[in-house]
Amino acid sequence: MALLAAAFDVDAATRAYLATLSGAARAKSDSYFEGGYWLILWNAVVGIGITLALLRLGWIGRLSAWSQRLTRGRMFLATLVFALAFLLLTTLIGLPWTLYTGFFREHQYGMSTQSLAAFAGDTLKGMAIGVPLTALIIAGVMAAVRRSPRFWWSYAAVLTIAFLAFGIAVAPVLIEPLFNKYTPMAESPLRTAILKMAQANGVPATNVYVVDASRQTTRVSANVAGLGSTTRVALNDNLLNTHDDAGVLAVMGHETGHYVLHHIASLIVSLAIVVLLGFITIQVVVPGLIARNPGWGIPGITDPGAIAVATMVLTLFFFLATPVTNTITRFHEAQADIFGLNAARAPDGFARSAIRLGQYRKLEPTPFEEAVFFDHPSGYTRIHQAMQWKAEHLGEPGVQ
Numbered sequence: 001m002a003l004l005a006a007a008f009d010v011d012a013a014t015r016a017y018l019a020t021l022s023g024a025a026r027a028k029s030d031s032y033f034e035g036g037y038w039l040i041l042w043n044a045v046v047g048i049g050i051t052l053a054l055l056r057l058g059w060i061g062r063l064s065a066w067s068q069r070l071t072r073g074r075m076f077l078a079t080l081v082f083a084l085a086f087l088l089l090t091t092l093i094g095l096p097w098t099l100y101t102g103f104f105r106e107h108q109y110g111m112s113t114q115s116l117a118a119f120a121g122d123t124l125k126g127m128a129i130g131v132p133l134t135a136l137i138i139a140g141v142m143a144a145v146r147r148s149p150r151f152w153w154s155y156a157a158v159l160t161i162a163f164l165a166f167g168i169a170v171a172p173v174l175i176e177p178l179f180n181k182y183t184p185m186a187e188s189p190l191r192t193a194i195l196k197m198a199q200a201n202g203v204p205a206t207n208v209y210v211v212d213a214s215r216q217t218t219r220v221s222a223n224v225a226g227l228g229s230t231t232r233v234a235l236n237d238n239l240l241n242t243h244d245d246a247g248v249l250a251v252m253g254h255e256t257g258h259y260v261l262h263h264i265a266s267l268i269v270s271l272a273i274v275v276l277l278g279f280i281t282i283q284v285v286v287p288g289l290i291a292r293n294p295g296w297g298i299p300g301i302t303d304p305g306a307i308a309v310a311t312m313v314l315t316l317f318f319f320l321a322t323p324v325t326n327t328i329t330r331f332h333e334a335q336a337d338i339f340g341l342n343a344a345r346a347p348d349g350f351a352r353s354a355i356r357l358g359q360y361r362k363l364e365p366t367p368f369e370e371a372v373f374f375d376h377p378s379g380y381t382r383i384h385q386a387m388q389w390k391a392e393h394l395g396e397p398g399v400q
Helices: 002-007 010-018 023-056 059-070 075-093 095-108 116-147 152-178 189-200 237-242 245-260 263-292 306-320 322-344 347-357 367-373 379-393
Strands: 182-184 208-211 222-225 232-236
Touching (some): 010 379, 023 095, 075 116, 075 306, 095 116, 116 152, 116 306, 152 263, 189 208, 189 232, 189 245, 232 237, 237 245, 245 322, 245 347, 263 306, 306 322, 322 367
Parallel strands (some): 208 232
Antiparallel strands (some): 222 232
16 A cells, blocks of 8 residues: 555646646636635625715614614614614615626626526525524624623623524524425435445434525535534535536535534634624724714614614624634634545545536635635645545545
């Protein structure tokens, strides 16, 4: 085996895989992904710009006063009404931008398969679910602000993360089926191999589900999602249609790794720290902004209108924190990559999957790009790692 490993050129094998996506296809992938760098900035600019315009026009102050009159000063209800109205208003104003980023740009690069009507339907369903849930979280956070104006951020962080954990538990069962159809995977050697790998690593699943994502996108995806009894092994039909069995097993090994390595819990803890810092930033910055802008018509941080100011600050905070949040996610993805290679023992399948993902993720970024803009390891990093694993395991039984 040592002789086989010595004869295997990891760098040459990596370059050979990277060369399979070249020319116009590589240029298109790079253009799409690099355009996403700018979208991070423009998403923040559009979000902050809409809210700032509403503040300067006095709409936020009037909306806050109206919500309090409507609920006769019952502040939890007033905050809930304001949050619902504010979220709906900003979402509707931002629809042209949403259409460009989520529909027209995706079609321009061949990422979307949806009609405009289908996209609109999914968008409306997302609003119907997301707006009330987000408003409820905001109302809870504002209740903490009123209860403890100086230390609300600690209670609010706990509340937000509790909602996040609950969402992770119920989303696979209650929310995701509203957007896509989940059907049990047909009996096959591949299905047996996926379940065998999952169960051997402690995943409490007895079925594999296929998601009809091809009616929306050309992207591939899979997950082992949920908590406890809601845990579900799923992969989309694009993955099945574009990957051989070794490639599918490599992807499912990666997703199994997320579950086995308790990445849901560690991501929640990591995000809790980031959210806590975001709330502290609100506590430090928002009262001063309100005091310096009396024309906004917001008396203080406990007023429902302060939600709009806090939204701007939090948007800027998460924009600046992009390298941090991407690094947190990328660290977990890298761990799952290693687990998947060991679980599936399919390094070439893993490399072929990385090339498939390279159709819309830049394969060879600079170290700076990967550190700042990538929430997954780059294609080059993944393929090189797979070839290194292959070199170390050549000649062993079961290596695909």
